[in-house]
Amino acid sequence: MTTIAFIGLGNMGGPMAANLVKAGHTVRGFDVVPQAQEKARANGIEVLESAAQAVAGAQVVITMLPNGKLVDAVLTEVLPSASKGTLFIDSSTIAVADARAAAEKVQAEGHRFLDAPVSGGITGADAGTLAFMVGGDEEVFGEARPLFDVMGRVATRCGDVGAGQAVKICNNMILGVHQIAIAEAMVLGERLGLDPQAFFDVVSNSTGASWALTTNCPVPGPVPTSPANNDFKPGFASALMNKDLNLAKAALEETGTSAVLGQAACAFYQETVDAGFGDKDCSYVIEQVRDR
Structure with missing residues (x-):
């Protein structure tokens, strides 16, 4: 082991680490939030007083952090404590350029690096059914695969370092568009007199089906486990969707790519966050559609 x-060790990292403990690995962790520390200890994780202390003596370092700036700061802190040849896996969602800069910093000290963002939200992290999209050397990916298999249901090597982040921002741009489209269609259906269950039964088995409907249905009832049944407590918060869509927007501008729907989704989620609903699930946009 x-x-x-x-x-x-937050909403995503905490359960991911807990699943590694359940699989028999020794997990030493760090988080700045006391509640996250407490929950991690209850799940068998040894919580240290600093990230550097957690990294000392570890063979693998996994980071799950809010942004690229924090990833860089943590790497700067922990690299002096890492043993030569340590495998670093960053599962944060950050810019492609930030992932490549992180890899250069890690590799310059004689370590290995993979960028491995995830899809599946808090539910997937809890259940160990995340989808990992990975960038990095094929041999290093093979070494890390047993860990991905514990935390997720599928791991796909997408190319060299940065490719995982590239797929992630593309995937979440699709999700943002889908979630808004489903919200608009369901509100239209309501106003045409359609029962939400009838809408779900037909569309979930037709060409309009998507994860945004079949798993993250934005109205209570048809999918009992969707956040709409729990006051939109997030599986994937609107603030995080907004962050990812802004990463996609920056990539669109850098590459000179036109994406009318992607840009519109970015603006829509920015409005949702600005209105004070960033802590609600990304499916909460249905309420924004109704208000409009």
Whole structure:
């Protein structure tokens, strides 16, 4: 079994680390939030006083952090404590350029690096059914695969470092568009007198089906586990969707790519966050559609 340092034990990182413990690995973690620390300890994770202490003696370091700036700061802190040849896996969602800069910093110190953002939200993290999209050397990916298999249902090597982040922002741009489209269609259906269950039964088995409907249905009832049944407590918060769509927007501008729907989704979620609903699930946009 492997000794793993897990930095970032929040809504996603906490359950991911807990699943590694359940699989028999030794997990040493760090998070700045006391509640996250307490929950991690209850799940068998040894919580240290600093990220550097957690990394000392670990064979693998996994980071799950809010942004690229914090990933860079944590790497700067922990690299002096890492043993030569440590495998670093960053599962944060950050810019492609930030992932490549992180890899350069890690590799310059004689370590290995993979960018491995995830899809599946808090539910997937809890259940160990995340989808990992990975960038990095094929041999290093093979070494990390057993860990991905514990935390997720599928891991796909997408190319060299940065490719995982590239797929992630593309995937979440699709999700943002889908979630808004489903919201608009369901509100239209309501106003045409359609019962939401009838709408769901037909569309979920037709060409309009998507994860945004079949798993994250934005109205209570048809999917009992969707956040709409729990006051939109987030599986994937609107603030995080907004962050990812802004990463996609920056990539669109950098590459000179036109994406009318992607840009519109970015603006829509920015409005949702600005209105004070960033802590609601991304499916909460249905309420924004109704208000409009």
